[in-house]
Amino acid sequence: MKFDLSEDQDLLRRSTRDFLANEYPIEQNRKIMEQDPRGYEPAAWQRLAEMGYLGLTLPATVGGQALGTVELAVVLEEMGRACVPGPYLDVALAAALIAAAGGDQHAALLADVVAGRAIVTVARLDAPYSGAAPTPLRADVGRLRGRKYFVPFAASAQALVVTTVDGLHLVDGPFRPTPLTTFDPAQRFGEVALDHPARPLGPATLLARHDALAAVGAGAMLLGIMTRALEMTLSYVQTREAFRRPIGAFQALQHRLADALLRVESTRSAVYRAAWCLDAGDPDAPLAAATAKAYAGDAARLVCGEAIQMHGGIGFTWELDLHFYFKRAKTLELHYGATGDQLERALVAAGL
Amino acid sequence: MDLRLSDEHLRFRDELRGWLAANMRRPWREELRDPAATEDSLIELRRGWQRRLYAAGYLGMGWPAEWGGRGATEVEKAIFEAEMARADAPPILNILGIGLLGPALIHHGTEAQRRRFIKPMLSGDEIWCQGFSEPGSGSDLASLRTSARIEDGHFVLNGQKIWTTFGPWADWIFVLARTDSKDRYGGISFILTKLDTPGVTVRPLRQITGESEFGEVFFEEARVPQENLVGKIGEGWRIAMTVLAFERGAVGLAYSERFGRDLRQLAATCRELGRTDAATREKLGRLLVDIEVMRANGIRMLANLADGKVPGPESSIEKLFWSEYDKRFRETALDLLGPGGQLVRTSAGARTDVDWAREFLWSRAGTIYSGSSEVQKNIISKRVLNLPQDAR
Numbered sequence: 001m002k003f004d005l006s007e008d009q010d011l012l013r014r015s016t017r018d019f020l021a022n023e024y025p026i027e028q029n030r031k032i033m034e035q036d037p038r039g040y041e042p043a044a045w046q047r048l049a050e051m052g053y054l055g056l057t058l059p060a061t062v063g064g065q066a067l068g069t070v071e072l073a074v075v076l077e078e079m080g081r082a083c084v085p086g087p088y089l090d091v092a093l094a095a096a097l098i099a100a101a102g103g104d105q106h107a108a109l110l111a112d113v114v115a116g117r118a119i120v121t122v123a124r125l126d127a128p129y130s131g132a133a134p135t136p137l138r139a140d141v142g143r144l145r146g147r148k149y150f151v152p153f154a155a156s157a158q159a160l161v162v163t164t165v166d167g168l169h170l171v172d173g174p175f176r177p178t179p180l181t182t183f184d185p186a187q188r189f190g191e192v193a194l195d196h197p198a199r200p201l202g203p204a205t206l207l208a209r210h211d212a213l214a215a216v217g218a219g220a221m222l223l224g225i226m227t228r229a230l231e232m233t234l235s236y237v238q239t240r241e242a243f244r245r246p247i248g249a250f251q252a253l254q255h256r257l258a259d260a261l262l263r264v265e266s267t268r269s270a271v272y273r274a275a276w277c278l279d280a281g282d283p284d285a286p287l288a289a290a291t292a293k294a295y296a297g298d299a300a301r302l303v304c305g306e307a308i309q310m311h312g313g314i315g316f317t318w319e320l321d322l323h324f325y326f327k328r329a330k331t332l333e334l335h336y337g338a339t340g341d342q343l344e345r346a347l348v349a350a351g352l
Numbered sequence: 353m354d355l356r357l358s359d360e361h362l363r364f365r366d367e368l369r370g371w372l373a374a375n376m377r378r379p380w381r382e383e384l385r386d387p388a389a390t391e392d393s394l395i396e397l398r399r400g401w402q403r404r405l406y407a408a409g410y411l412g413m414g415w416p417a418e419w420g421g422r423g424a425t426e427v428e429k430a431i432f433e434a435e436m437a438r439a440d441a442p443p444i445l446n447i448l449g450i451g452l453l454g455p456a457l458i459h460h461g462t463e464a465q466r467r468r469f470i471k472p473m474l475s476g477d478e479i480w481c482q483g484f485s486e487p488g489s490g491s492d493l494a495s496l497r498t499s500a501r502i503e504d505g506h507f508v509l510n511g512q513k514i515w516t517t518f519g520p521w522a523d524w525i526f527v528l529a530r531t532d533s534k535d536r537y538g539g540i541s542f543i544l545t546k547l548d549t550p551g552v553t554v555r556p557l558r559q560i561t562g563e564s565e566f567g568e569v570f571f572e573e574a575r576v577p578q579e580n581l582v583g584k585i586g587e588g589w590r591i592a593m594t595v596l597a598f599e600r601g602a603v604g605l606a607y608s609e610r611f612g613r614d615l616r617q618l619a620a621t622c623r624e625l626g627r628t629d630a631a632t633r634e635k636l637g638r639l640l641v642d643i644e645v646m647r648a649n650g651i652r653m654l655a656n657l658a659d660g661k662v663p664g665p666e667s668s669i670e671k672l673f674w675s676e677y678d679k680r681f682r683e684t685a686l687d688l689l690g691p692g693g694q695l696v697r698t699s700a701g702a703r704t705d706v707d708w709a710r711e712f713l714w715s716r717a718g719t720i721y722s723g724s725s726e727v728q729k730n731i732i733s734k735r736v737l738n739l740p741q742d743a744r
Contacts, residue, residue: 001361001427001658002354003651009353070353234737249740254733261732262669269648276355291644294637343637350640352619 003272005074012067013074016053020082023047026321029186033085033324038156039188040086048088049116056092058099062110068279069213073220073271080224083324085186089217089336090121090152094161097122097210101168101202109159109170118158122210123148123171123192128180130338137164137194144169144198147191150180150335154190161201162194168206169198184331186324211337211345212278212286215293218336219271222296222329226264226303229325233257233307240312253310260306263299270295287349294342297333304329355651357431358658364424365431368410372439375404379440385697385704391563395521398445402476411450411474415458419470426657430602434650437609448518449473449480453526456542456595460583469524469544483513483527483545483569484592490515491727493528494536494589498571500529500543505578507531507543509551509571515721519567520556522547527571528588535586542588544580551575561713596723602657602667604650607674611643611681617705618685627688635684642677649673665735668728675718676725682712 005013023044032041048054057072058064065071072092079088095113098106098120112118126136128149137146144162151160154177162169177190234257237248247253274288282288304326308315315322333339357365383389383397405411406420410432413424444450454473457466472478489496498511509529516525525545532539547554551574556564583591619636622628649670653663685708686693695702696709719725733739 001357001655003655004659005353234739238740246740251730254737254739255726255729257737257739258672258729258732261737262672265666265669266645266649266673269652270645272353273355273648273651276353280356287644288648291641291648294641295645340634340637343634343641346640346644347619347633347637350644352616352636352640 003269005070009071009074012071013078016075016078017082019047019051020078020084024082024084026083029083029085030321030324033185037188039153039186040156045086046116049114053088054091054116055095055110055114057096058110058114062099062107063114064110069216069275070272070279072213073216073275076217076220077224077227077271080221080328081228082224083186083228083321083328087119087121087153087156087188089221091119093210093214093217093336094120094122096213097161097168097206098170098201100206100209105199106170106201112158119153119156120159120161121152121154121157123151123154123160123162123194125149125151128191137162139164139166139169139198139200142197142199144171144194144196146194148194149191150189151175151177151192153188154192155179155188160192162198163204163207165204167203168201170201171196171198182327182331184327186328187331208286209278212274212289214336215289215342216271216274216278218332219267219274219289219292219296222300222332223264223267223271225325225329225332226260226267226296226300229300229304229307229322229329230257230260230264232322233260233310236311247310256306256310260303263303267292267296267299287346290337290342290346290349293337294339294346297329297339297342300329301333355655361427361431361658364428365435368432368435369439371408371410372435372441375408376439376441380442381440381706383442384707387698395445398442399476399479401442402444402446405444406474406476411444412454412470415454415470419454419458419466420474426602426663427654430605430650430654430657433603434605434609437606438613440610440613445476445518445521446473446479448482449478449524452482452595453480453544456526456582456591459594460542460587460591462579464579465544465582478524479518479522481516481518481522481525481547481569483516483525485513485515487512487514491724493592494540496528496530496540498527498529499533500527500531500541500576502531502578503575506575507541507578507581509543509545509574509576511571513569513571515557515566516554516569517566517721519547519554519569520564522554525552525569526582528592531585531588537589538586540588540592541585542582542591543576544582545571545574545576549574549576560716561710602650602653602663602670604646604653604670604674606650607677608643608647608650611639611646611674611677614681614685614706614711615639615643618688621703621705622688625690632688635688639681639684642680646673646677665731668723668731668736671723672725672728672732678715678718682708682715686712 052065055064056067060066095110098110113120137144154175157173159173160171162171175192177192180189180191237253238246240247270292274292277285277288307322308326314320409422412420413422414429415421457469484493486496500507500509525547527543527545528540529543530539531541551572553570554567556567558564622632693708697707
């Protein structure tokens with residue numbers, strides 16, 4: 001037994017951290033988030049492709065690295081930590097779903113994804129607000145008509161995987177989505193009006209594994225996000241002085257930081273255990289994945305919120321990077337299976 | 353990463369499961385709800401159960417072979433605890449002797465002390481309690497004032513210990529006593545004292561559950577032979593601290609098993625009561641997720657132990673997690689059950705699956721004993737986060 005990453009996995013972590021520090025420095029990330037309507041920068045995206053990140057878990061037949069969920073979690077944690085904007089998680093999830101559907105007819109599309117030539121994401125939500133009456137999509141003689149909401153990076157997508165009541169469909173773009181602008185500048189969502197030819201991709205049962213992978217992937221990003229927020233806060237409380245001592249010397253803050261560490265480390269246990277379970281085909285995988293996301297969502301919101309509070313006024317400014325982490329955390333919490341959905345999945349998986 | 357138990361550990365686990373199936377009369381919760389059960393009968397049941405575990409080689413597993421050990425590692429000990437919890441086995445009686453004093457004697461005791469004390473400790477013939485806390489010294493343990501004056505080959509003890517778990521049933525107590533009033537840490541010694549020594553009085557204290565599992569111990573000119581000193585004079589604090597680290601092994605797995613079983617009961621009861629509404633599901637879901645996180649933490653700890661890592665201050669995270677969770681769990685359970693949840697075990701109408709009323713009360717203890725939540729947070733902020741000495 002061993003919880004630590006293997007040598008190869010650890011090398012991946014270190015090289016990813018270095019790569020992101022060079023190719024995705026925070027100044028550049030801020031520029032993309034604040035100014036680029038696409039929400040990602042094609043040249044930097046291309047660099048991800050060159051380094052093999054875009055086909056991390058995809059089979060070698062389409063140019064992928066055929067690595068596992070643990071490796072994907074390592075990369076996503078680093079991306080969360082470095083506050084990398086863009087569709088990496090969304091594309092990784094869509095591509096894994098297409099690969100899971102099988103069939104040679106999608107190999108060309110996957111090869112384009114791996115090479116950075118195509119963005120593909122999953123169009124899932126049938127309503128913008130929870131509780132609103134959904135009008136689920138239905139395929140009608142090879143055509144999809146209707147609306148999907150909060151489709152990630154729809155404006156840049158060459159194709160979308162669209163969920164319908166009859167299963168999954170692949171729809172080619174371009175799409176002209178109405179932008180749904182959230183408070184998270186790292187994400188681009190759109191409302192997509194579909195009246196498009198669609199190819200059947202596979203049965204809705206494929207979504208079970210996809211949902212688990214999405215939960216672990218988002219959980220890993222949340223882990224990176226809260227890890228960084230805690231690091232920033234720890235360094236701040238050791239330098240910022242009040243009443244002639246560093247504020248980190250006050251027990252009121254120390255105990256809250258201890259709580260934050262408990263949440264960060266517990267998330268780490270839950271996320272990597274879930275990733276390992278998925279790779280090992282462990283029967284606990286669905287429960288572990290739902291657990292990871294439900295816990296990580298709460299933990300990241302709390303840790304990032306505490307980070308803002310402990311920074312005081314500067315924590316509420318646009319200037320400090322912290323708010324990007326706070327916003328990403330909340331958006332990730334609400335997507336990829338929101339907490340309420342994960343709790344229900346966990347109960348079902350546990351037979352309760 | 354590899355979170356699978358090794359074949360050898362799987363074998364150990366399966367063997368233990370087989371042994372439990374063949375040797376355990378019935379789950380602990382059924383023993384507790386037996387109308388004929390009394391505090392004394394349950395103590396004797398635990399003593400008998402401990403003897404069987406000892407005879408089967410499951411106690412002191414990590415100790416040298418001559419002291420009943422079988423060269424087991426922390427991994428096997430953690431698996432043992434998890435399996436005991438999974439089977440809802442009765443707890444052993446000499447928890448503090450085997451958990452704390454045993455390691456202290458093995459690492460710091462004399463050969464004569466090991467020969468004298470370890471066997472009866474393992475067999476349950478001599479029950480130990482722990483004399484650390486005092487009325488004025490809880491979290492700030494090093495401020496303790498019970499004194500040990502040296503007088504013709506004896507320690508003469510004066511003072512008072514409190515919250516002494518098993519005090520009312522114990523035969524012996526290991527005492528931290530002050531041999532030098534000027535040296536805060538270096539003036540403390542670790543002394544073994546028989547509770548029937550003249551000048552030693554034990555009084556049970558009634559706990560909020562109505563039970564008297566703990567008590568207080570008074571020392572009035574109690575004379576203890578000097579050979580009952582463990583380690584050297586003034587080494588008591590150091591020994592106590594190393595011993596307390598043993599108390600916090602990998603317990604996350606065991607707790608997740610225990611809580612998991614009660615949660616399954618709670619969920620079944622909610623279904624039975626027709627409570628399947630969204631609010632109930634959300635509460636149950638949150639309780640479940642936290643148990644599964646505890647399990648993940650426990651597996652991580654176990655894997656780290658198997659990987660040869662010594663548990664460090666992260667055991668504080670584990671303790672903080674399970675003890676704070678216990679309170680949330682029991683409070684939520686009473687909310688979900690409605691008025692019936694507060695019924696005591698012996699009352700008409702009380703549920704027989706889980707003693708929710710008692711668990712609710714007991715959950716207040718975990719965040720206080722063995723280093724309160726506040727002490728655990730101090731440990732995390734100093735030793736893990738390296739924050740400066742606090743200003744309060």
